Every structure is written in C-alpha cells, then in structure tokens.
Amino acid sequence: MNSASALGDLRSDPDRTPGPRSGPLQGITVTDFCWMGVGSLATRLLADFGARVIRIEDRKRLDMPRRLPFYKGAGLRSYGEELVDPDPNLGGCFNNYNRNKLGVTLNMSAPEGRALAERLISISSVLTENFAPGVMEKWGLTESHVRELRPDIIYARMSGFGHSGPYADYRSWGPVVQAICGLSGISGLPEREPSGWGLSYMDNQAAYYNSVGVLAAIFARNRGAGGCDLDVSAIEAGIELLGPALLDAGVNGRSTRRPDFPSGNRLDHPAAAPHGVYPSTGIDRWVAIAVFGDAEWTRFVAALGHPDWAEDPEFATEQARFDHQDRLDAYISEWTRTRTGHEAMETLQAAGVRAAAVQTAEDINETDPQIAFRGTFFELDHPVIGEARFEGVPFQASTFEPDNWRSGPLLGEDVGYVFGELLGLSESEIKDLAEREVL
Amino acid sequence: MGVSRPSGAPLTPGQAPYTGVRVVELADDPAGEMLGLQLANLGADVVKLEPPGGSSSRQAGPFVDDVADPDRSLAYWYYNIGKRSVALDYAELSAGAAFEALLDDADILVSSLHPLQLAELGIDFDALAHAHPELIVVSITPFGLTGPWATRLSSDLVGLAASGLLVMCGYDDHAIPPIRPGGNQAFHTAASFAHQGAVLALIERQRTGRGALIDVSMHEAAAMTVELANMYWFYPRVLVQRQTCRHAQPVPTQPALFECADGRYIYFVLILADPKPWRALVEWLDSAGMATDLTDDGYNDLEFRQANFAHVQELLEVFFLTRTADAAFHDGQARSLPIGILNAAEDLYQDEHLAQREFFENIDQPGFGDVRYPSPPWRMSTRRGGSRAPAPKLGEHTEQVLGKVADVR
Numbered sequence A: 001m002n003s004a005s006a007l008g009d010l011r012s013d014p015d016r017t018p019g020p021r022s023g024p025l026q027g028i029t030v031t032d033f034c035w036m037g038v039g040s041l042a043t044r045l046l047a048d049f050g051a052r053v054i055r056i057e058d059r060k061r062l063d064m065p066r067r068l069p070f071y072k073g074a075g076l077r078s079y080g081e082e083l084v085d086p087d088p089n090l091g092g093c094f095n096n097y098n099r100n101k102l103g104v105t106l107n108m109s110a111p112e113g114r115a116l117a118e119r120l121i122s123i124s125s126v127l128t129e130n131f132a133p134g135v136m137e138k139w140g141l142t143e144s145h146v147r148e149l150r151p152d153i154i155y156a157r158m159s160g161f162g163h164s165g166p167y168a169d170y171r172s173w174g175p176v177v178q179a180i181c182g183l184s185g186i187s188g189l190p191e192r193e194p195s196g197w198g199l200s201y202m203d204n205q206a207a208y209y210n211s212v213g214v215l216a217a218i219f220a221r222n223r224g225a226g227g228c229d230l231d232v233s234a235i236e237a238g239i240e241l242l243g244p245a246l247l248d249a250g251v252n253g254r255s256t257r258r259p260d261f262p263s264g265n266r267l268d269h270p271a272a273a274p275h276g277v278y279p280s281t282g283i284d285r286w287v288a289i290a291v292f293g294d295a296e297w298t299r300f301v302a303a304l305g306h307p308d309w310a311e312d313p314e315f316a317t318e319q320a321r322f323d324h325q326d327r328l329d330a331y332i333s334e335w336t337r338t339r340t341g342h343e344a345m346e347t348l349q350a351a352g353v354r355a356a357a358v359q360t361a362e363d364i365n366e367t368d369p370q371i372a373f374r375g376t377f378f379e380l381d382h383p384v385i386g387e388a389r390f391e392g393v394p395f396q397a398s399t400f401e402p403d404n405w406r407s408g409p410l411l412g413e414d415v416g417y418v419f420g421e422l423l424g425l426s427e428s429e430i431k432d433l434a435e436r437e438v439l
Numbered sequence B: 001m002g003v004s005r006p007s008g009a010p011l012t013p014g015q016a017p018y019t020g021v022r023v024v025e026l027a028d029d030p031a032g033e034m035l036g037l038q039l040a041n042l043g044a045d046v047v048k049l050e051p052p053g054g055s056s057s058r059q060a061g062p063f064v065d066d067v068a069d070p071d072r073s074l075a076y077w078y079y080n081i082g083k084r085s086v087a088l089d090y091a092e093l094s095a096g097a098a099f100e101a102l103l104d105d106a107d108i109l110v111s112s113l114h115p116l117q118l119a120e121l122g123i124d125f126d127a128l129a130h131a132h133p134e135l136i137v138v139s140i141t142p143f144g145l146t147g148p149w150a151t152r153l154s155s156d157l158v159g160l161a162a163s164g165l166l167v168m169c170g171y172d173d174h175a176i177p178p179i180r181p182g183g184n185q186a187f188h189t190a191a192s193f194a195h196q197g198a199v200l201a202l203i204e205r206q207r208t209g210r211g212a213l214i215d216v217s218m219h220e221a222a223a224m225t226v227e228l229a230n231m232y233w234f235y236p237r238v239l240v241q242r243q244t245c246r247h248a249q250p251v252p253t254q255p256a257l258f259e260c261a262d263g264r265y266i267y268f269v270l271i272l273a274d275p276k277p278w279r280a281l282v283e284w285l286d287s288a289g290m291a292t293d294l295t296d297d298g299y300n301d302l303e304f305r306q307a308n309f310a311h312v313q314e315l316l317e318v319f320f321l322t323r324t325a326d327a328a329f330h331d332g333q334a335r336s337l338p339i340g341i342l343n344a345a346e347d348l349y350q351d352e353h354l355a356q357r358e359f360f361e362n363i364d365q366p367g368f369g370d371v372r373y374p375s376p377p378w379r380m381s382t383r384r385g386g387s388r389a390p391a392p393k394l395g396e397h398t399e400q401v402l403g404k405v406a407d408v409r
Helices: A003-010 A036-048 A092-098 A111-122 A143-149 A174-181 A201-222 A234-240 A245-252 A293-303 A318-323 A325-336 A341-350 A361-367 A369-374 A415-422 A427-435 B030-041 B056-060 B074-080 B097-105 B115-121 B125-131 B156-163 B185-208 B218-223 B228-234 B275-287 B302-307 B309-321 B325-334 B352-356 B398-408
Strands: A029-032 A052-057 A102-105 A126-129 A154-159 A228-233 A275-279 A286-290 A354-357 A378-380 A388-390 A395-397 B022-026 B045-050 B083-087 B108-111 B136-141 B212-217 B241-243 B246-249 B257-259 B265-268 B339-341 B360-365 B369-374
Touching: A029 A036, A029 A111, A036 A052, A036 A092, A036 A126, A036 A154, A036 A201, A052 A111, A092 A388, A092 B228, A102 A415, A111 A143, A111 A415, A126 A201, A143 A154, A154 A201, A174 A201, A174 A234, A174 B265, A174 B339, A201 A228, A201 A234, A201 B185, A228 A234, A234 B369, A245 B074, A245 B369, A275 A325, A275 B156, A286 A325, A286 A341, A286 B156, A293 A318, A293 A341, A318 A325, A325 A341, A341 A354, A354 B156, A361 A369, A361 B228, A369 B218, A388 B228, A395 B185, A415 A427, B022 B030, B022 B097, B030 B045, B030 B074, B030 B083, B030 B108, B030 B136, B030 B185, B045 B097, B056 B074, B083 B398, B097 B125, B108 B185, B125 B136, B125 B212, B136 B185, B156 B185, B156 B218, B185 B212, B185 B218, B212 B218, B228 B246, B257 B309, B265 B309, B265 B325, B302 B309, B325 B339
Parallel strands: A029 A052, A029 A126, A052 A102, A126 A154, A154 A228, B022 B045, B022 B108, B045 B083, B108 B136, B136 B212
Antiparallel strands: A275 A286, A286 A354, A378 A388, A395 B212, B241 B246, B257 B265, B265 B339, B360 B369
16 A cells, blocks of 8 residues: 555544544653554553654564554454455454554654654653664663653563563563463473463463553652663563462472472362362363352352252362362262353352353453443444454543544555654655555 | 652662552462552562461461461461561451541551451451542452352362363363462462552553542453453353363364473473474484474375374473473574473572573571572563562560550551
8 A cells, every 4th residue: 555645544533633632641741662562552542542642664674563463254263364364454453452553654664764763862861672682772762862862761672581681682581481481381280291271371461561560650750750671571570470389489498390280260368169160061161169168168059059968078178179070070960060160150159159250352351240240342434444343441530431432454554644744744744654655 | 649648759769669669468369468568669668567377378378498487487478478477367357446537647558357357357448448549459259259259259260260270271071170380370460450440440540630449359360361262152152171281172283282391391282283393303313313204295285284284292201202302492593493491490599591581689587597598580671689688576566556556646
C-alpha cells in the first residue's frame, strides 16, 4: 500500500480522527517503538487510560502481530502458518494489542526518518522500546542523547535479559523467557518432562510489569523526581513470579529437579486434598476442585450426597486425605464423570466448595455470566476487519475508566495528524516524505 | 491532595517512587500479599494487618528445615519482606478505632479479603471511600465485587480453570488432564493488574485529589492473560488444544522441548518461514558433522522445509542429545537462535548473567542469617537500591504502629 494514497483516503473518516483523551494519563505523549505482543501490550495500557501513544512502525519490517493469521474465517491454522503476502491491516492480533494508539510509519535507516523521530521524542514525555539491546543506539538514541532531546523523559527499555550482563544480547521470546526464569520447570507431573506453559505467559506478564514501571516513573516524576531510564528484564520479572519454590531451593537447598516435583495439580503447601482436575462428560472436558481443611471437606462430602467411601478412615483428616490422594481422586472422578464440568461446578459452589469447570475461550466469551456481567470484553469497528472483539481491563475503577476511542491503527494511518498537526509539517512535505519512502 | 501527606512530598534524588506512600494491607492470599510486596519494593511503607494467629501464608510452608512455625514459613517470607506486621483481631476492624486511624493516614488499602468475609467483618468499601475521600482502596477478589459469581469461592487452580488459561496447559496426551502451571499464577496475574490499577489511581489522585476504589477480579485478570486463545476465538472462532510445553494451537505442532546429553532440557522452536535462523541452524549442525542432507539445495525452499519438518525435528533430537543443555543454550544463542535452557529454581542462584546484574539480594533474617531474594524487576536510573527489611515476625510492629496511632488520637 502506498502511504500517500492511504493518507488521502483516511482523512475522510471523522470517527477515527484523534481528539483529546480522557483518563489518568491524559496529557502524556509516548513515542512508542514497542512491537511484537509483549511490547504492544505494555503500551496498550497507557493508551487505554488516556496517554497519546504514537506507535512507530517500519514498512519494511512489519510487526509480527500484523502478519499472524488471525483472520475471520481463517479456520484451523497455527500462528506459524502465515500467508505469503499478508494484508497488514487485516491482522486481528495487531488490532487487539494496538487499540487506542496512533500509528505512523518511519524509515529509521534514513537520516530524515531519524530526525523526525527525534522531533517526536522532543514533544513526548515517555519513550518506549523493546528491541534487542543496541538497536536504539544504532539510531543514535542513546540514553544521554534522548535526555538532551527531552530532559524529563522516561526512557523505558523492555527486553528479555535486560540491558547489561553477559547475556544481554541473547534472543528471547515468551517461551524462552519462561524456560530460563524457571517457570516452565516448576510445571508438570512428577517424573515426566515439564508440561510448562501453553502460551507466552511471560509476554503478558512482562508487559504488565513494564506498564507498571512506566506508571511508577510517571508518579515519581509528578513528585519532582525528573525523568529516568528504566531497564526491565522479562526474565527477572519471571523469577519474581516463581514464588516460594525459589526460597525452598535457596534456603532449604531442596532441588526442584527431585523426582516428586512438580506435583502436577496437587498442592503441597499447604497440603490440601482433594486438589485436582477431574474428568467430566464430553471430550476432553474437566472440572477443577480444591478442598482446604475439614470444614470444606464436610461441605464437599455433603454436596456429593454423603457417599460411603467418604467415611473411610483414610479420608478422615486432611493429612490422611493428602496421603491417599490416588484413591480419593478415583472416587471423585466417578462422581465428576457423570456430569458436565459446569454442572459439577454449580453443585459444588452452591455447597460452598471451590470448584470451576475448566473453561475454554468459547465458554469465557459466549456463556460465562460473570464475564458478561462485568463487561470485560468489548467491541470496536475497524475499517478493514469490521466489528471486532477486544480483551478489556480486568479491574474497575470508581473514578476513571478506559477511553476506548478507536480500534488499532491502519499502517501509517496517523501520519497526517502526527507529522502535520503535532510537528507542523505541511501536507506537501508529508506527501514528499512518503514518496521518498521516509515514512 | 494536601502536600502534608508524605506521599505528596517532593522526591529527592535516589528515592524510590513510592517513598512516603503508606499502605495498609489486609491480605490472606498470594494476590494481595504480592501487591503489598511490590509496593514495598518500590518504596512504600506497608503495614500488614494479621489476625492474631497470623496470615495463612505463615501456616502454608514450605518451612525452614521443614519445621512448621509461623515465623519459619518461606511462603510468608517470600511475599512479606519489607513490610511491618501488626497483629489485630479482624473482628475489630470495622468497630475499632485503630483501623480507622490507620486509614486516616493511609494512601492505599490493599485488600484481598473475600466478599463474604468483608460482609461478615462489616467492611464496606463504599463507606470507607466516603469517610476517607483521598484513600485508594485496591480490592482483589476471586471474581470481582459485583456480578453473579461475586461470592463464589476460588483458589489458584480453580481460578486458572475458570479463566480459560488452564485448558491451554498440559501434555500432548489428552488422557492427562490440563496441568496447572506452577507458582500461584492466577494470584500473581491479579496482583499485576492490581498494581497497574493502584498506580493509575495514585496518578489520578495527583490530578484530582480524589481517591478511588479499584475492584480487581482474579477471574478476569487470568481470562485476559491467555495470550492467543481469545484472539483465536475472536477471529477464526477456533479453540486451541494443549501441547506439551509449547503453545496451545488449533492444530498439532512439532515438539519444542529437547532432551540433552545431561538429561536436562532446552526449549527451541524453529520458525521455518524465516531463512536466517534456518541457515544458522544448518551451519551449527554442519559444524558438528550432523547436518546430513539439510545442506542440500532443496531446503532453501520454504515449502520443502515444511514438507520435511518431521525429518528436521528428528535430526535435532539426535543433535541435542550429543551436547549438554548449557552448551546447547550458549552455542545456539551465539548463533542468534532463540534457544532457552530449562532452568530449575536452584540454577538461578548460580547464573552468571544474574550475578553480574546483582539480581539476588541478601537480606538478613534475624536468627536465620542471609537469605537471597530476587531484587525488584524495575531498575530505575534515578533510584539507588535500598536494603529491604526482613520478613516481620507475627505482630512485630503492633506496638510501634498501634501505639503511635493511639498517641496521635
């Protein structure tokens, strides 16, 4: 797509024209070099709550979420099976991660492109990036130079390993981070390979930590602390998320490679039982049940209708139940196997027992009454994709709310607004830059 | 907001962002305790209110040398370093002057009490907000404070199950149920969003002077942390299937976990469509004399590579069995391949990279000696790392905190 013609087409859509923002971060402008899922998600929160986030993209190196095959009607297709020449404006993954942001393209290999980036930085109070260490420096955007452009800027650098240390240049993405930080190794059945994670959990969590880092720095700057450089390593965030197992290794010297660890769905601390995932009716459908202490056990037994096996002395105390979990789980499976996960959940929850159907994305999106009541998902229109659903914010604030003004930007959609209105370039200058592939 | 509050005072160079921010914590699960920990790690003064028997994490373990004792629980230590502990009967919270006086001075109340427990204790967040208009209440509950499931019970496993995250995790063999990823991650996910909400409310208060109630739902937090599963439903409307230690996807994919010569594992996914890593991989195998036919010209074609992916995977399995996981990790990374070693928790303490970044920090736990904790993952150029206080003994600061409150009144 030619950017000059895109510019001409898009100015006519008043619904997508940027205006004043609302929310706690109103008045904050972010020059945003973040890309991929992890980077886009980190700055999405800033855009949701009122910051003017200007995403800078490279036409020659399309952001991966623009290329991933998340298309309506695409059918069964792994995310690795990209189309040969994907339409950059059709990707649903990009749309979800980049709502509420402005989108411009900039050729950072061209001196004029870098000069425009510097002008954007000088009108911004936050600069974000998640490239491999050294990329921003290659473009001259060292921490000291950025601070010359804008003395009070928050320069947030998000990476896998952090910007110092012997592995700073190592490549990573979510699953690699999960492996290295130990999160994969603490997940699985005893005496088997780890089951780890079925998702890039650390892309999500590293994004959340990075959002928090920028917010904390904004809070501090509002108190006169000035700007700062921020270095967040996803691996270090992942290690914080390991929890008490880390200290068990460090203080007690207990290896997490021991044969009885990890213990699958069972819970060792505290030693609770039953604690597991049980089969229900349907193919590959399950229900999770967790019973803590004697009072919950009594309620659980009542909910099951006082079966004879529950009177067995082997199940009389929590320790006894913990010690005889194999038998206990077999009895419970007999009960769960004859009902749906949701039926089991309803019966058990009504009796005051912790239980949930193992829900799928379909359940969450289509039938979960709590998600529906809370309005967690929402819809926005998109000029190429059409109406699309978005993941919302899982908290509600009494005095402010997300400002969901627009779906994700088309490639280069806001060059007119950003370079024209914000930087003061004329229409012909922008057209000329686009024709010379600076934009 | 009056600058009279320490949280409104200007920061001096080197101070942590939340210096002067006063937090009262009513938390009995890892979600609320993790939020309090993170706030303390960034400089807040966190007063943890514990019932006279102590928080549940004091009973949970694991314990130092496996000796069960409320002051030896590593679960407690992990989540509660840098906080002060006040023992207070929760039944007295709504009636007692002490709680009110603490809230008068507080910037943030962190609560992860269940709605049923809040009702039983007579704690009404709306009334609290009215009485303390500058107070930020951050409530973390299993499902949120409102809605048809608000009073349901949960746990980490149950929360992950309900959210759609658990079904994505486990093994290729679907006779095995989905397996909970370790380390309290439903709770931690709620804590991350609660932290976002807390700082947004602090920033909003700087603008307007008003506090806020932040109502965090663990269910929604985990349901928004399924990465691609929701997007597979939004767009092609297909469900993902769990696969051993790699992405759940609508279709089966090749294994990503490779066992090495020392019995340890590495994680490696080859992106076939990208020619650069492909060439790097073939050169690596060739350098070991193990590339066999992969150097043939046919493999320059993506479709050919895709058609022969199973063969490539077999060669990789053999190749990785000839080297240790550590060597595979570093040699692969030296060739710019995104390879990760599957570390055990104990390996991290020996990691050279983390050591050079001075990631682990010794904190002296009185009576036990130095304990190595992860340092806060937010490294700010303006902030000098201050040493954090050890985990408090149960009620260690009751007199210090409540005595002062009584004096003030």
